[in-house]
Amino acid sequence: MEKLSVEQLKAKSKLIRRHIIEMTGAAASGHPGGSLSSVEILTALYFNLMEFNPQDPQWPDRDRLIMSKGHGSPALYAAMAESGYFDPKTLISFRKLGSPLQGHPDRKKLPGVEASTGSLGQGLSFGVGVSMARRLDKKDYYTYVITSDGEMNEGQTWEAAAMAAHHKVDHLIAILDDNKYQLDSSTQEICDMEPLTEKWKAFHWHVQEIDGHDLKAILNAVEKAQKVKDQPAIIIAHTVKGKGVSFMEGNNAFHGVAPTPEQVRIALKELE
Amino acid sequence: MEKKLGKATRDAYGQALVEIGKVHPEVIVMDADLSKSTKSVMFAEKFPERFINVGIQEANLVGVAAGLASCGKIPFISSFASFLISKGFDQFRMSVAYSGLNVKVVGSHGGITVGEDGASQMSIEDIALMTSLPGFVVLVPCDEVSTPALVWETLKHPAPVYIRTGRPKTPVVHQKGTEFKIGKGVRLRDGKDLTIVANGSLVFESLDAAERLAEEGISAGVIDMHTVKPLDTDLLLEEAKKTGHILVAEEHQIWGGLGSAVATFLARKHPCKMGFVAIQDTFAESGKPEELLEKYGLTAPNIIKTAKKVLGR
Numbered sequence: 064m065e066k067l068s069v070e071q072l073k074a075k076s077k078l079i080r081r082h083i084i085e086m087t088g089a090a091a092s093g094h095p096g097g098s099l100s101s102v103e104i105l106t107a108l109y110f111n112l113m114e115f116n117p118q119d120p121q122w123p124d125r126d127r128l129i130m131s132k133g134h135g136s137p138a139l140y141a142a143m144a145e146s147g148y149f150d151p152k153t154l155i156s157f158r159k160l161g162s163p164l165q166g167h168p169d170r171k172k173l174p175g176v177e178a179s180t181g182s183l184g185q186g187l188s189f190g191v192g193v194s195m196a197r198r199l200d201k202k203d204y205y206t207y208v209i210t211s212d213g214e215m216n217e218g219q220t221w222e223a224a225a226m227a228a229h230h231k232v233d234h235l236i237a238i239l240d241d242n243k244y245q246l247d248s249s250t251q252e253i254c255d256m257e258p259l260t261e262k263w264k265a266f267h268w269h270v271q272e273i274d275g276h277d278l279k280a281i282l283n284a285v286e287k288a289q290k291v292k293d294q295p296a297i298i299i300a301h302t303v304k305g306k307g308v309s310f311m312e313g314n315n316a317f318h319g320v321a322p323t324p325e326q327v328r329i330a331l332k333e334l335e
Numbered sequence: 336m337e338k339k340l341g342k343a344t345r346d347a348y349g350q351a352l353v354e355i356g357k358v359h360p361e362v363i364v365m366d367a368d369l370s371k372s373t374k375s376v377m378f379a380e381k382f383p384e385r386f387i388n389v390g391i392q393e394a395n396l397v398g399v400a401a402g403l404a405s406c407g408k409i410p411f412i413s414s415f416a417s418f419l420i421s422k423g424f425d426q427f428r429m430s431v432a433y434s435g436l437n438v439k440v441v442g443s444h445g446g447i448t449v450g451e452d453g454a455s456q457m458s459i460e461d462i463a464l465m466t467s468l469p470g471f472v473v474l475v476p477c478d479e480v481s482t483p484a485l486v487w488e489t490l491k492h493p494a495p496v497y498i499r500t501g502r503p504k505t506p507v508v509h510q511k512g513t514e515f516k517i518g519k520g521v522r523l524r525d526g527k528d529l530t531i532v533a534n535g536s537l538v539f540e541s542l543d544a545a546e547r548l549a550e551e552g553i554s555a556g557v558i559d560m561h562t563v564k565p566l567d568t569d570l571l572l573e574e575a576k577k578t579g580h581i582l583v584a585e586e587h588q589i590w591g592g593l594g595s596a597v598a599t600f601l602a603r604k605h606p607c608k609m610g611f612v613a614i615q616d617t618f619a620e621s622g623k624p625e626e627l628l629e630k631y632g633l634t635a636p637n638i639i640k641t642a643k644k645v646l647g648r
Contacts, residue, residue: 192402222395
């Protein structure tokens with residue numbers, strides 16, 4: 064697929080945001096806040112950085128993306144649909160009975176989904192396994208794991224962090240969508256995991272910190288992370304929960320609550 | 336009945352892995368710092384490049400295995416059943432079962448025959464947990480003949496499998512060359528009055544009990560039901576219709592084990608009188624394995640007592 068320029072990626076991000084609003088609005092459920100915060104990250108990956116073939120989702124040399132923060136499924140589905148995995152018209156079936164677009168990603172129901180997620184903290188381990196299989200197979204694809212600040216609470220995240228570094232697993236790039244909130248309140252208030260950069264460095268990871276809505280910064284950071292050898296890499300992307308919709312930005316009420324029809328109308332107007 | 340001790344099932348597993356490793360390059364063996372106990376170390380010595388020791392982190396062990404399986408590898412992951420199944424359970428649920436990935440899970444030191452180490456190391460709920468996961472095959476082999484045969488069989492079945500092995504040396508009950516199939520029980524003894532359905536360490540005890548019952552004029556059959564899921568319902572139905580009395584014996588909690596599986600099936604298809612020899616909703620303790628089996632009633636004498644109760648004699 065043709066790699067989009069930064070300007071084109073910006074336009075694509077807006078389209079993905081529109082899908083997220085429409086999907087969660089139509090489902091009257093879902094997680095708009097944490098989906099909107101990860102839009103630039105997913106857009107940069109799906110429309111510039113990753114190599115894959117929607118006509119052959121199991122292509123052995125493809126780059127893999129694991130949406131460890133499975134509640135960000137609307138953003139993932141929108142990016143996949145716009146990449147050609149399925150007709151964007153299917154997006155409206157999100158969370159409805161019989162839909163391949165389950166509330167949280169299901170690899171058996173939707174080709175192209177690498178890992179079934181939704182129970183937090185499991186994606187990084189899965190990604191480590193994928194990248195270790197890659198090393199055994201002497202391939203050079205990249206494995207991207209999209210994780211969240213909330214997931215930093217989970218013990219399994221740190222098991223995987225220690226083990227991946229010990230086994231010198233490279234071609235593994237975690238991107239932390241650090242939108243500062245988890246379900247109940249701010250991450251700082253619930254279980255403060257800062258300083259995250261120092262923690263990941265202490266676990267022997269290659270660490271970068273960026274503005275997670277700056278597409279150019281994302282492209283640069285991922286390209287740098289791809290070159291890291293004998294070490295896993297993490298990009299801590301500072302983001303805004305609900306980014307792109309004025310009344311959702313930094314408003315944790317939209318963590319797991321969908322916009323009303325009226326809010327959908329206003330949001331879509333903002334995203335024109 | 337004469338007790339001819341063979342290898343522990345964990346040793347039989349380790350040896351089978353080495354043989355499998357020679358012809359299956361896609362097999363990866365993993366452990367969580369207990370490879371010397373689970374016997375996956377045998378594979379590690381032969382194929383170090385295909386052995387991954389993750390350290391003491393069961394949840395991550397399961398997740399990494401799922402990732403490997405998503406790329407076509409066949410991971411065999413081992414640790415003590417008590418830790419692996421309990422600490423890895425949500426990962427088995429999400430990353431393996433729900434994901435439909437081909438991961439082979441082998442929990443060693445199953446049951447109370449762990450002995451002196453005590454209750455914290457004893458897995459008496461693993462069968463309940465693993466049979467509750469859709470798509471998981473659950474196996475409890477009893478000796479050095481059936482264990483390697485069933486480990487090989489799991490390779491023909493590209494889906495999640497749980498195998499429980501045990502710590503102590505166990506009596507050999509099967510003839511060399513016996514054919515084992517996932518989901519097919521083995522009739523070791525034919526009976527007219529009662530059928531004892533057992534697995535793991537209770538298979539030998541059941542044969543011993545059947546022999547002694549015969550001396551008292553009671554004809555008891557014995558089935559090695561090594562597969563708890565999928566259950567061999569054809570064989571069960573045949574036995575239930577023939578003897579009308581079913582006794583289930585296992586080294587597991589009475590809740591959710593082989594007994595529950597058999598009862599759930601027979602209650603629907605052919606209700607009959609049943610008895611259960613299992614751990615009665617309690618944790619065990621430290622002691623010699625034989626002392627523990629005696630105290631918690633997992634012996635031939637208790638099978639005989641329960642059989643007579645079922646038969647009303």
